[in-house]
Amino acid sequence: MEKTTSQKIRLGLFVIIGLLIFILAVYFIGDKQKMFGKTNHLEAIFNNVNGLQLGNNVRYSGINVGTVRAIEMINDSTIKVDMLIDKTIFHNIRKNAIATIGSDGLVGSMIINIIPGKGTAVSLEPGDEIHSLSRIRTDDMLNTLGVTNKNAALLTTDLLKITKEITQGKGTVGLLIKDSILANDLKETMHYLKITGKTTSESVTKINELISSLDNKNNVIGVLKDTAVANNIKTIVRNLDESSNKIDKVITNLNSTIVNIKEGKGAINYLSNDPNLVRKIDSTMKNINEASFRLNENMEALKHNFLFRGYFKKQGKAKLKEQKK
Structure with missing residues (x-):
């Protein structure tokens, strides 16, 4: 049975639409893979x-900038990964x-994260190799x-065991909690x-106040700290020393002098230790007293003598006038 024209047209449109969808899918996938x-x-x-x-993504500072192009195992501990990086972003990555x-x-596909380094460095050149850091795996x-x-x-x-013992009053903590007497103490x-x-x-606080008051010149410590008072005290001490x-x-x-007196040297020792001189001095003082007594008797006799009576009366009157004045 021959196909009608409408069927052919619909078939052609279906093929064209499918081809466009395929091209768009290839384009988007290729663009995502930086192809x-x-x-x-x-x-x-x-x-x-x-x-x-x-084909896994490569991110730089959280932005998708490329994909994994190749994975090559160099040896049992060295694996080289080749990445395709967008040229517009490549010059922003430093060495x-x-x-x-x-x-x-948490359970997504693996990706490569490129973390900017600290400080300043030159930009990368195509084909350069950057340092890597192995992080803890999900399994670990x-x-x-x-x-x-x-x-x-x-x-x-x-903890459950300890809590149970505490609630039962066992141990130091349990005793503190359960024993009311100990708790009151x-x-x-x-x-x-x-x-x-x-x-x-x-x-x-009082000690601090006392220490603060030491600088006050109204107390003893404050006076002693005064330079003028200190100089006066130094002068007094120096004078006391002299x-x-x-x-x-x-x-x-x-x-x-005392040693000389004890040894019999000098007039004082002579006066104090010579008994003859002491007797002579006593005799002299006795004669002086007797002479003074006789002199007083003679003076009293002269007062009653008619030749000197007038003189003594004048002397008596003169003394009375002076006493009245």
Whole structure:
């Protein structure tokens, strides 16, 4: 049965639309894989690619800038990865950049992240190799999490055991919680400690005030810190030192005099130790007293003598006038 014209037209449209869809799909996929744009090669060396595959994305500062072109195993610990990087972004990557392999999300496909380096460096040239950094793989993280969960379970078991003993009043903590007498004693102790701390704080405040008042010139310490007072004190001390030296000299002379007196030297020792001289002095004083007594008798006799009576009367009147004045 021959096909009608409408059927042929619909078949042609279907083929054309399918071809356009295929071309668009190839274009978008190729554009995503950087197959049609201008790109430059960039290499990195890893010791483990963690499941990286051809065509995986390459990101620079979180932006998709290329794809993985080739993965070549050099030896058992060295794997070279060749990347195609968009030429418009390539000149922004520096030689101190670092390449790491990570996952696109928690369980997504693997990607290469290029991290900008610190400081300044020159731009990369096509075909250059950048440093790499191996991160912890997901399997390692899961293993670590498994060990951590196991340890957490053991820790939880121990905590439950400890909590049970505390609630039963066992151990020091349980005794503190359950024993009301001990709790009251501890509360009273804390009260006294609080009072002691308050008293200590007040004492420290008073000590600080006392130390601050030392610079005040109205107290003794402040006066002593005054330079003028200090100079006066120095002068007084110096004068006292000189006076002390002079007193020492006087005491030395007195000691020498006393020694001379004890040894019988000088007039004082002669006067004090010679008994004949003492008797003569006593006799002389006795004669002087007798002569004075006789002189008084003679003077009294002269007063009654008619030759001198007038003279003594005049003397008596003159004394009375002076006493009245």
